[in-house]
């Protein structure tokens with residue numbers, strides 16, 4: 001063996017979702033041998049019915065042909081500009097046309113005058129999380145990240161990569177993170193000697209908590225963040241996977257205060273996850289070493305240029321195509337809003353959500369002292385809670401749901417940061433994350449499969465407490 005040493009490097013713990021993915025094939029075999037149908041309520045993936053790329057590819061080809069027409073090339077040997085650009089090195093900001101289109105449409109939807117020069121492309125929202133963590137960790141100080149309990153597993157995983165980072169979590173009620181605890185955790189982290197750069201959350205369609213923060217709570221949290229001088233990192237994959245009517249939709253943090261917020265947009269849910277399109281947007285100004293004032297987006301750009309260096313221009317131009325509509329006379333115009341794009345996805349998610357909530361209500365509504373579940377205003381999940389202590393939603397319980405009922409769900413306990421488990425060792429051990437976004441079937445078969453999955457789950461949880 002080579003004599004290589006990294007004495008300070010620690011192994012990352014394996015997440016429950018990865019452990020489950022590894023044990024699933026065996027459990028599924030077991031279930032299938034018993035003649036059980038497999039019910040998918042675990043995966044948080046976009047539904048295949050609304051992520052068939054073929055229509056998009058036709059649309060993209062027509063948009064690119066239109067760009068070529070506009071260039072008016074009459075010599076076949078000349079490579080059209082859009083094509084040359086799509087397959088060349090670009091700069092860290094990527095094509096301006098994609099950022100301008102995004103800034104205009106997204107800005108109109110949320111009432112923010114977005115400056116395209118501050119729109120920094122990222123590899124999905126995941127890349128945005130990485131970017132803000134990487135910037136925060138750069139000074140090498142012990143760093144504390146404030147986040148919700150429970151929080152998004154991708155965030156915990158990224159934060160865990162930094163051995164001098166620690167999570168201070170904030171419990172939630174049905175309106176969002178608790179303001180007093182939020183303020184207390186910032187104070188405690190500072191007392192413990194940590195630099196506190198931001199609070200990370202998913203206020204719309206929280207993954208995994210299965211609800212959206214109320215407007216009032218957002219304003220309270222924002223007030224505290226402002227007073228304490230920390231950023232709010234708003235991960236927003238589900239802002240458009242939204243079930244609330246326009247008038248009662250809460251405002252994203254970046255619409256309330258773009259100077260206090262880092263907003264992470266992703267094309268994964270409104271478009272497609274594969275192309276990995278995301279944008280990091282902030283109007284924050286930071287005081288850095290030597291009292292210098294710089295814009296956060298400038299810092300993020302430098303960070304990104306030494307990380308990714310070049311964006312994928314083809315994927316960004318593809319996203320630009322998605323932001324254009326072809327009119328009846330074959331012309332292309334910028335969308336007025338992204339909501340019509342969202343509507344194409346919502347036809348499935350809205351219906352699935354209704355199926356799940358209706359069946360839960362029909363089958364379990366009579367037992368409010370035993371069970372409750374969230375009514376998500378956005379996103380892909382509802383969180384189901386056992387209100388009696390007869391059941392612990394630990395690995396053994398999750399495995400028995402697969403092996404004995406064919407039901408695949410995700411336990412909640414692993415989404416609680418360590419400090420939340422220290423506050424409450426039972427955190428999440430009474431909860432399951434039920435996802436209604438994914439199944440392998442489409443159309444009537446999808447409806448039928450989801451119906452059967454939820455009915456089987458209701459029976460399983462009733463059996464569990466019997």
Ligand SMILES: Cc1ncc(COP(=O)(O)O)c(C=O)c1O
Nearest residue numbers: 124125126152202207235266268
């Ligand atoms: C809260 C949250 N953040 C980020 C992501 C990942 O998004 P992306 O595909 O844009 O990296 C997801 C995907 O499920 C998510 O739920």
